[in-house]
Amino acid sequence: MNKSNKEFLDVVGRVHEIGKSWHANSLIEHARDNKPFIAKSLKDLPAPASAEKSKSAIVVSAGPSLHKFDVLQTLKAREYQGSIVAVDGSMIKCLKNGIIPDYVLTLDPHPTRIVRWFGDHDFEKHSEEDDYFSRQDLDIEFRNDTIRENLRNIELVNKYASQIKLIICTSAPQNVRARALEAGFDCYWWNPIVDDPSQPGSMTRELFSINNLRCMNTGGTVGTAAWVFANSILKVENIGITGMDLGYHRETPIENTQTFYELNAMCDTKEQLQAMFPSFVYPSTGVTYYTDPTYYWYRNNLLGLLKQATSNTVNCSEAGILFGDGVDCMPLTQFLENYCDG
Secondary structure (H helix, E strand, O other): OOHHHHHHHHHHHHHHHHHHHHHHHHHHHHHHHHHHHOOOEHHHOOOOOOHHHHHEEEEEOOOHHHHHOOHHHHHHHOOOOOEEEEEHHHHHHHHHOOOOOOEEEEOOOOOOOHHHHHOOOOHHHHHOOOOHHHHHOOOHHHHHOHHHHHHHHHHHHHHHHHHOEEEEEOOOOHHHHHHHHHHOOEEEEEEEOOOOOOOOOOHHHHHHHHHOOOEEOOOOOHHHHHHHHHHHHHOOOEEEEEOOOOOEEOOOOHHHOOOHHHHHHHOOOHHHHHHOOOEEEOOOOOOEEEOOHHHHHHHHHHHHHHOOOOOEEEEOOOOOOOOOOOOEEOOHHHHHHHHOOO
């Protein structure tokens, strides 16, 4: 292992503790704030509404491949009848493409960013001095006219929320909870597994003590949480994962990546910074993508969870870095033909 690889893996090894430390106070605070609003939990969730919805599910994550490969138009054209499990960041794109997700997962406790996915009444205020979305936004319509598109998003969510089961984590900030209740989602609450609950001082155990809600593994990201939900809660037979790139297309400048500022701050040289963004070749296409320590950590977590899967899971993203031993990869059209059609 060369020095640059070791430095990268050292950062990967610290991602969990960095994230836990960063979110520790907000996770507990949000769980306490949300407790009075909890009416239903995962134990109250009804079974999928049809045999088709029990047979298969498509997890719609929000990576670049979701936009580049017309995933949602493919599902629409094929009149897909299985369960659609979307993450919060892909929900509005689903609605704009005429697809109403059966379930939407939300996880991130960020106090100003996540509410954007539900239509943000305070969008302009929350965008001040925060270029998180402007650096990496994949929604071109939103980028070109943010104010008008945000209002459109509010209207879309208000129109369809009552038809969607929101699988809402107790980590949700107040503004996400308020939008969910205002819009009329059918909400089912849960706790994230943050650490080993058998260990002294476990945050997971503290969260459970606040509300006695079921705890669910997330792998650190809402996309993995959506897969865990489809596999462990819905228990569908076949799961197709889409939009789960866990990395970046080569034309994306590293300055536009999610954790650029943090990585730039910890690196002393340009060479050290470049080492934080290793490349991978997607095996079935030969196309190169790159990642960062956080996404690589998410990848390792999901690969480990996939080994324990009870459902047959296939990565249909056709891009990114989610491949390796035990991971079946195929185009979405092939997944639909093999496991869903007929």
